[in-house]
Amino acid sequence: MIRLPLVLMFSALLFSAGVYGVLARRNAIMVLMAIELMLNAVNVNLVAFASAFHEMGGQVFALFVIAVAAAEVGIGLAIVILLFRTRESINVDEVNLLKW
């Protein structure tokens, strides 16, 4: 009983907040949080379409996206902690040794 475009616009708002977070934040963990916002936006989209068109596939794929996001956060935080161990800072602007 909810109109579909309103749910899609909520998902667009979450996604653009995530885009700003990835671009503007310096702390690597804040960038990971913004990526989580983007993944949640995609999930809202999937579940909204699943509910609107009576397709179970959208909800199943939302579950898979949640599982993949959990795996990605685990690995991402392991990398950030390793980075902190070697450099004492997780400022993404300073991690530029591979830049030409």
Next chain:
Amino acid sequence: MTAQEYAFLVMAVVGGLAAIAVVTARNVVHAALYLVVALLSVAGVYLLLGAEFVGWVQILIYVGAIVILFLFGLMLTKAPIGRDTLDNQQRWLGALVGVGVFAGLVFLIQEAFPVQEAQAFETFQGTTGAVGEAIFSTYVLPFEAVSFLLLAALIGAIVLARKDDAT
């Protein structure tokens, strides 16, 4: 404007404001707590859309595990506090890109599903049994792939984060 739509609008406004607060907060721990609010509002939207299993899994995994991981990561890496240490110098360009992405998406949504002529749909029941049947009959191959992915992530995270004792 049915009751579900009012409830959805309340959740969406709270979640949207919390999401903006996540990316603009000055204190990283506050940002993690705003992320909890945003994820809970998304779980509420799932419940309103009828996807009850996805909603409870969202609360269990996102709020209950991923945010805790973030807080541990913040604690172990001694995250700084303050506006200049948190945002880089190009944040105005980033804000422009964010607003541009939002405007573009809203335009596309309005083109494809116009708000004026949208009918409210009957929400689809996503009970645990129905989701389970779908996963283990139609989507069993992605399910196995995701389980391998989780195994690989588990092993990878442990290997990455342990301290090497030998050389």
